[in-house]
Amino acid sequence: MTRSALSAPRLAVGRARTVVVKVGSSSLTTSAGGLDPARLDTLVDAVAGRVAAGSQVVLVSSGAIAAGLSPLGLPKRPRDLATQQAAASVGQQLLAHRYASSFARYRLTVGQVLLTSDDVVRRAHYRNAQRTFGKLLAFGVVPVVNENDTVATAEIKFGDNDRLAALVAHLVGAQALILLSDVDALYDGDPRLPGSSPVFEVPDASVLAGVGIAASSSDVGTGGMASKLTSALTATGAGIPVLLASAADAGAALATSPPDDDTCGPTVGTAFAPATRRTSARLFWLRHAATSSGSIGLDHGAVTAVLGRRKSLLPAGITHFFGDFESGDVVDLLAPTGEIVARGFVGHDAGELPGIIGRSLPELPEQLRHPVVHADDLVAVPTANGLGSVGTGSRVESASEQRSGGSQHVHS
Numbered sequence: 001m002t003r004s005a006l007s008a009p010r011l012a013v014g015r016a017r018t019v020v021v022k023v024g025s026s027s028l029t030t031s032a033g034g035l036d037p038a039r040l041d042t043l044v045d046a047v048a049g050r051v052a053a054g055s056q057v058v059l060v061s062s063g064a065i066a067a068g069l070s071p072l073g074l075p076k077r078p079r080d081l082a083t084q085q086a087a088a089s090v091g092q093q094l095l096a097h098r099y100a101s102s103f104a105r106y107r108l109t110v111g112q113v114l115l116t117s118d119d120v121v122r123r124a125h126y127r128n129a130q131r132t133f134g135k136l137l138a139f140g141v142v143p144v145v146n147e148n149d150t151v152a153t154a155e156i157k158f159g160d161n162d163r164l165a166a167l168v169a170h171l172v173g174a175q176a177l178i179l180l181s182d183v184d185a186l187y188d189g190d191p192r193l194p195g196s197s198p199v200f201e202v203p204d205a206s207v208l209a210g211v212g213i214a215a216s217s218s219d220v221g222t223g224g225m226a227s228k229l230t231s232a233l234t235a236t237g238a239g240i241p242v243l244l245a246s247a248a249d250a251g252a253a254l255a256t257s258p259p260d261d262d263t264c265g266p267t268v269g270t271a272f273a274p275a276t277r278r279t280s281a282r283l284f285w286l287r288h289a290a291t292s293s294g295s296i297g298l299d300h301g302a303v304t305a306v307l308g309r310r311k312s313l314l315p316a317g318i319t320h321f322f323g324d325f326e327s328g329d330v331v332d333l334l335a336p337t338g339e340i341v342a343r344g345f346v347g348h349d350a351g352e353l354p355g356i357i358g359r360s361l362p363e364l365p366e367q368l369r370h371p372v373v374h375a376d377d378l379v380a381v382p383t384a385n386g387l388g389s390v391g392t393g394s395r396v397e398s399a400s401e402q403r404s405g406g407s408q409h410v411h412s
C-alpha cells in the first residue's frame, strides 16, 4: 500500500532544525489540578526524541501556577494577581525541578528562561534574550521558557504563553512552532459538541472565519483556543509553520520528516501554512512587540491606501493624533473605529503634525513634504480574520493610552 504525501506545512514542521514547542497547563496537570509526572515525562520523551534526531528544541511550558496550588493548599486557580504570583513562585521551581530530572533520563540539560514582556518589547532586551537562547542551544541545552509570573504585573503580562511561544519562535529563528494542548486538533466549533469536526489543514487565515471558538474548558490555563489561533497567526504571519496537536500525541507531533521521504512526519493535529516568507526582525518587532509612543487616526481613504495598496501614510489622510512622539518612534495607526490596524516608525515629530494633518503634500513647505509613515516603515497589525479583538496588536500596551493627561490633536 502506498502512503500519501504529507502537506507542505507538515513536512516543514517535520524538517525544522529549530522548533519551539509550547505546552499548556491543562496538559501537564492531573484532574485534581497538581502536576502530573507521567504527562510531563511523555512530553519530555517526545522532545528528547526530536533532539536525538538532530533538532534544537525550545520548550515553552505553562503550569507554574497549577503546580503551586496544592503546596499552598489552594483548591483552584486563584483569581487575584498576588496569589497567582505566589503560586507561580512556588510552582515554577517545582516545574523546573521536574523537567530537569525528566530530561536527565536522556542526559539532557535544561536551562530555565523566565521572560517578561519587557524582554521582548525593548529592543536591547530582545537582542539580549536572542543571544542567551543562541548560547543555550549551542551548548545543547533545552531552554524551558515561561512567563516570569512572579514579577509580571497586570499591565506588563504577556497575557498567555501561546503568544509568548510565537514571539519566542521568531526570536530564536525557529522554522516551526508546535502548540500542544488537551485537544487533538482545531475544530470548526466547540469540540465538546457532537456536530463539530476537526480542521486538519489551515492553508490561510480565511479558513478560520468559519471556526467557532468555545470558552476555554480548562480551569488551570489562561489561553483558550482563541489565543492559540492568535499565536498561530502571529507565527504564520512571520513565515513560521505551526502545528496544533494534543500533548498526548507529542511523539507523533514532533516526528521528523526525512529529506527524501514526503510521507513521514507529523500526521496528527492541525497544520497552519506560513502566510509569507520570514519577516525581518525589525518589522516583526514593530508588529508584535513594540510599545508605541503615540497613535495617529486615519480616515477611511488612508486605511485603504495603507493596508490595501501598501502606500505610505500622507498627512492628508490623518484626522487626529495622540502623544508626544519624535521622528523615528513607534506609533499605532488607528482606523476611524479606533481599532489599531497598523504600526509604524513615524517620520515627523508630534510637534510638526498640527500644521500639516489634513493637507496635501504640495501645499506644505519643502522640509515637511514627506510621508508621516513611509510604506517601508509600516506593518499591518493582524486582527485574526473573524476573531475580532483577539488580534495580537490590540493587546500590545500603548504608551499613549497609559499617559494620563496626554493631549489629543484633531484636524477640523
Ligand SMILES: Nc1ncnc2c1ncn2[C@@H]1O[C@H](COP(=O)(O)OP(=O)(O)O)[C@@H](O)[C@H]1O
Binding pocket: 023, 024, 025, 026, 027, 180, 181, 182, 183, 185, 186, 187, 188, 189, 190, 191, 192, 211, 212, 213, 214, 215, 216, 217, 218, 220, 221, 222, 223, 224, 225
Ligand atoms: N474550535 C475549537 N477547537 C478546538 N478546541 C477548542 C475550540 N474552541 C474551544 N476549544 C477549547 O480550547 C481548549 C484548549 O485551551 P486551553 O484549555 O487554554 O489549553 P492550554 O492549557 O493547552 O493552553 C480545549 O480544551 C478546547 O475545549
Ligand SMILES: N[C@@H](CCC(=O)OP(=O)(O)O)C(=O)O
Binding pocket: 023, 024, 025, 026, 061, 062, 063, 064, 065, 066, 088, 146, 147, 149, 159, 160, 161, 162, 220, 221, 222, 223, 224
Ligand atoms: N505562566 C502561567 C501560564 C499562563 C498560560 O498561558 O497558561 P496556558 O493557557 O495553560 O498555556 C503558568 O505557568 O502558570
